[in-house]
Amino acid sequence: MSEADYNLLIVGLPDAGKTSYIHAVDDLLQHPHTPDSLRSHALAPDRSYLERDKADFRSGKKLLHTERNLQGPVPELWFEDPSTGKRGKLFLPDVSGEVFQDQWVDRKWAKSYSDSLQKLSGILLFLRADLPASNQELLGELAALPEVERTAKPFDPRKASAQVQLVDVLQFIAEHSALPTYPLKLCVMISAWDTVYHPGNMQPKIPSSFLAREWPLLDQYLKTNRRKFESRIFGVSALGGTPKELEEHLGELPPQQRVKIVFGDIESKDLTAPLRWLLGV
Amino acid sequence: MKGCKLALCGFGIDGKCIEGRGSACPNLINTLEDTSDEVTDRAALASNGDDVTEIVADNANTGLSETEVLHHGTALEIIDAREVTSRSRAILVSIAGMVESGKTSLLARFHQQFQMGSVGDYEFAGSLSLMRFEELNWRATVESGAHAPSMEHTSRRYDNSCLHVAVSHKDGNQPHIDLLLNDISGDTYPDAISALTVCENLMCTRRADHLAVVVDGGAMVDRTRRHDHASKALNFVNRLLQTGQIGPQTILHLIITKEDELKAAPRDSACHQAVHHLEESFERDFSHRVGGLHKWRVAARPMDGTLPTVDIITRLFSTFVSTTQRYPMPTPLPSSTVYGERDFSRYGLIHGDSE
Numbered sequence A: 001m002s003e004a005d006y007n008l009l010i011v012g013l014p015d016a017g018k019t020s021y022i023h024a025v026d027d028l029l030q031h032p033h034t035p036d037s038l039r040s041h042a043l044a045p046d047r048s049y050l051e052r053d054k055a056d057f058r059s060g061k062k063l064l065h066t067e068r069n070l071q072g073p074v075p076e077l078w079f080e081d082p083s084t085g086k087r088g089k090l091f092l093p094d095v096s097g098e099v100f101q102d103q104w105v106d107r108k109w110a111k112s113y114s115d116s117l118q119k120l121s122g123i124l125l126f127l128r129a130d131l132p133a134s135n136q137e138l139l140g141e142l143a144a145l146p147e148v149e150r151t152a153k154p155f156d157p158r159k160a161s162a163q164v165q166l167v168d169v170l171q172f173i174a175e176h177s178a179l180p181t182y183p184l185k186l187c188v189m190i191s192a193w194d195t196v197y198h199p200g201n202m203q204p205k206i207p208s209s210f211l212a213r214e215w216p217l218l219d220q221y222l223k224t225n226r227r228k229f230e231s232r233i234f235g236v237s238a239l240g241g242t243p244k245e246l247e248e249h250l251g252e253l254p255p256q257q258r259v260k261i262v263f264g265d266i267e268s269k270d271l272t273a274p275l276r277w278l279l280g281v
Numbered sequence B: 001m002k003g004c005k006l007a008l009c010g011f012g013i014d015g016k017c018i019e020g021r022g023s024a025c026p027n028l029i030n031t032l033e034d035t036s037d038e039v040t041d042r043a044a045l046a047s048n049g050d051d052v053t054e055i056v057a058d059n060a061n062t063g064l065s066e067t068e069v070l071h072h073g074t075a076l077e078i079i080d081a082r083e084v085t086s087r088s089r090a091i092l093v094s095i096a097g098m099v100e101s102g103k104t105s106l107l108a109r110f111h112q113q114f115q116m117g118s119v120g121d122y123e124f125a126g127s128l129s130l131m132r133f134e135e136l137n138w139r140a141t142v143e144s145g146a147h148a149p150s151m152e153h154t155s156r157r158y159d160n161s162c163l164h165v166a167v168s169h170k171d172g173n174q175p176h177i178d179l180l181l182n183d184i185s186g187d188t189y190p191d192a193i194s195a196l197t198v199c200e201n202l203m204c205t206r207r208a209d210h211l212a213v214v215v216d217g218g219a220m221v222d223r224t225r226r227h228d229h230a231s232k233a234l235n236f237v238n239r240l241l242q243t244g245q246i247g248p249q250t251i252l253h254l255i256i257t258k259e260d261e262l263k264a265a266p267r268d269s270a271c272h273q274a275v276h277h278l279e280e281s282f283e284r285d286f287s288h289r290v291g292g293l294h295k296w297r298v299a300a301r302p303m304d305g306t307l308p309t310v311d312i313i314t315r316l317f318s319t320f321v322s323t324t325q326r327y328p329m330p331t332p333l334p335s336s337t338v339y340g341e342r343d344f345s346r347y348g349l350i351h352g353d354s355e
Ligand SMILES: Nc1nc2c(ncn2[C@@H]2O[C@H](COP(=O)(O)OP(=O)(O)OP(=O)(O)O)[C@@H](O)[C@H]2O)c(=O)[nH]1
Pocket: A012, A013, A014, A015, A016, A017, A018, A019, A020, A021, A062, A063, A064, A065, A066, A067, A095, A096, A097, A098, A126, A191, A192, A193, A194, A195, A236, A237, A238, A239, A240, A241, A242, A243
């Protein structure tokens, strides 16, 4: 049986849930949820990066912020599709969110990064359900806040609206690199999806509706640039709950049973669903 | 690193050519090396209009890794704007008015509205000016720490540059429309009335599908400023008609801003009459000389929290994007034409240069 290499790019600003997802998928491949689920058929030779924080992830501890200049081999997952017997090696570089923010701020990227885009099978774009997409405008009632102790800070590009930064990061990819195929497949991964079910949360429970309402600029960009990016939108809970919930009770469950993924109105635990679509397996 | 021979030009500082010629300007000279000023370098590199991403050594990090320069995210020089006009259906809006009349605030609100959703029938399809838009809006966000919205003064350096946003009609399947927003400094506006040469140097106006003349509603309330502001609006349009920079190819807009301040004045007060009179004068003097005339009263950043803004800004934006006297487009001229305003008007859009 042939074994192909698949390179995915994981995009997202700091704290978007990227590393958590990589760990969750790795665990899920080792504990497939159904007989048809993608599964690990062997461990890659070098798992040093994944194993370093594995214990923390499994115990529900907060993961360390990923460093900018990670050295060493890229996390590599060997998978098999039980229904077809097809096998592959999935490369999931855990890029620090700061790398993408640096691109936005410095208006440049490493040549090695742009070279790597030429081998891409797809993109996983992460954003957090529980963080705001935009800065809050001083409009309406907010236009006249009490004057006490409020002085304007100078503009810092890192404080620009998150959805604006993400759109520019995608524009960089679309405008400044030679992608292997057009359109390139892209999964929007709305992480911390468990938080939308918190009592009193009025946000849409269908990921595509959530994106349209909460991250409209990004949503419009993807809709109007279908020739460049073919997208699907998922709600993902890689940890299963907030750090507090994990500490209180959720931590009792093994990681692969805490997870949740939603596509349209279908809910499951198969976090590999976006990968299946991206890789066409 | 490059700088400019002309004392007025800020190319050496921020890469913006005062004549809008970008890195092809013959006035550019090599200046002393200054590798510490990375931002300057970046802007200079990024404004050269090349499609190809440039490679530079990354001295900030390891000194070993190579980096590539990406689009700069600020306003486009004419030479970059020309690229946009040559690749797609593009609409150019020039906006002019007195200092502090609310021009930049209005343009910045377009960006804010797209962050909330589509604007009328138009969806956001991209922008090469996202960094600049965010910077302009910063002082009108809660996160900035400001207690009331404010806006930085626009320098003359931007007179021949454009903010960019691409949109797509909700119907789908239509090509994207590139909107170029040319924000003329309030410093230049009275000078263009005083001196023909200043006016003629407003190069974007020649290619403008729309000219928006902004009159400060707050100034119209003030007896000491009202008459001058109203007269200058008429003078400015007359000047541009005289030079042929605008004409039947241009759609003219009179935009009275800061409607909140206007509305706060008693209804029977002289300021309302003055505004009405100005609108009538525009109708009488210009409607037959331009391709269309629209009159608006808007509050882009009202201090009065109750005044709605979204609907009127949506209608204004939609009018900009959906109307032009210039299309259907004539066949593009060959791309080997010379630089400068003619080149910029590559669709033969200068008055009298039709196909
Ligand atoms: N409630 C909830 N929170 C999550 C989930 N996944 C991630 N988070 C939160 O997001 C934070 C950041 O997650 P990471 O996976 O470290 O984020 P990252 O994108 O790798 O961040 P950088 O390494 O800084 O680029 C976590 O500490 C959690 O607080 C989830 O499934 N549910």
